Amino acid sequence: MLKDKRYFLFDIDGTLAVDETLYDGTKELLDYIEEIGGKSFYITNNSVKSRKDYIEKFARWGIRAEASQFMTASYATCEYLKAHYAGKKLFVLGTPSFRKEVEECGLFVTEQVEPDVACVVAGFDRTLHYGKIETACELLLRTEVDYIGTNPDYRCPTAFGFVPDCGGICEMLKVTVDRTPYYVGKPNPEIVRMCMEQVNARPEEVLVVGDRLYTDIACGINAGVQTALVYTGEAKPEDLKETEYMPDYAFADIRTLLQAFKRAKGE
Ligand SMILES: [Mg+2]
Numbered sequence: 001m002l003k004d005k006r007y008f009l010f011d012i013d014g015t016l017a018v019d020e021t022l023y024d025g026t027k028e029l030l031d032y033i034e035e036i037g038g039k040s041f042y043i044t045n046n047s048v049k050s051r052k053d054y055i056e057k058f059a060r061w062g063i064r065a066e067a068s069q070f071m072t073a074s075y076a077t078c079e080y081l082k083a084h085y086a087g088k089k090l091f092v093l094g095t096p097s098f099r100k101e102v103e104e105c106g107l108f109v110t111e112q113v114e115p116d117v118a119c120v121v122a123g124f125d126r127t128l129h130y131g132k133i134e135t136a137c138e139l140l141l142r143t144e145v146d147y148i149g150t151n152p153d154y155r156c157p158t159a160f161g162f163v164p165d166c167g168g169i170c171e172m173l174k175v176t177v178d179r180t181p182y183y184v185g186k187p188n189p190e191i192v193r194m195c196m197e198q199v200n201a202r203p204e205e206v207l208v209v210g211d212r213l214y215t216d217i218a219c220g221i222n223a224g225v226q227t228a229l230v231y232t233g234e235a236k237p238e239d240l241k242e243t244e245y246m247p248d249y250a251f252a253d254i255r256t257l258l259q260a261f262k263r264a265k266g267e
Pocket of ligand 1: 011015210212
């Protein structure tokens with residue numbers, strides 16, 4: 001039930017904010033969660049911004065936040081790689097900053113085809129060039145090489161429309177080598193579990209909040225926790241008629257969620 005929630009896992013874009021603009025009610029909701037002794041986490045499939053970038057962005061909105069609250073797709077991927085590929089060699093199809101993030105986790109990265117590469121790691125690579133694609137293909141055609149992707153999103157919004165995101169780049173590789181990566185970002189429930197572990201949360205205390213059914217809401221459902229949809233981003237009320245990812249709650253916006261939560265708490 002809504003009144004039992006203490007740990008809120010928020011998507012950012014289209015849920016709490018759009019670009020640089022914070023939505024009305026976001027700050028009050030985050031403050032209220034802190035007031036009741038809860039904690040907010042920010043789970044995002046954005047694999048370009050680091051946790052530090054997000055801390056700075058939130059500071060510009062007047063919101064204090066610490067690194068542990070941000071569960072980005074690139075961070076979650078690094079955690080996954082640490083757990084499964086320590087001491088092994090990886091090929092990273094990603095930006096220099098993502099590659100650096102992987103190396104800073106103590107993982108070993110190569111830029112070429114070598115016999116002992118254990119895994120190809122694909123991210124939202126805005127520095128992609130044909131040489132990297134060729135290397136990735138050669139490695140992926142070896143069945144013993146694993147394949148991990150940061151996030152399954154096909155496209156990323158820009159000022160003029162869209163550009164290919166990690167999922168879009170991986171689709172190009174799929175039609176070439178017939179392989180799809182294991183994506184660590186939403187809707188993989190791993191990202192929810194990483195937040196819950198930090199605070200020893202029980203499932204009934206957790207609410208995943210987002211604006212997309214097939215990533216945010218699906219992620220909460222996959223993790224076995226309740227979900228709330230807000231209509232300030234991608235999903236529209238009519239989408240609920242035929243979705244396989246039905247949220248437990250749906251609100252016009254984040255302020256309406258705050259009001260409903262306060263009412264549920266008897267305020
Ligand atoms: Mg969103």
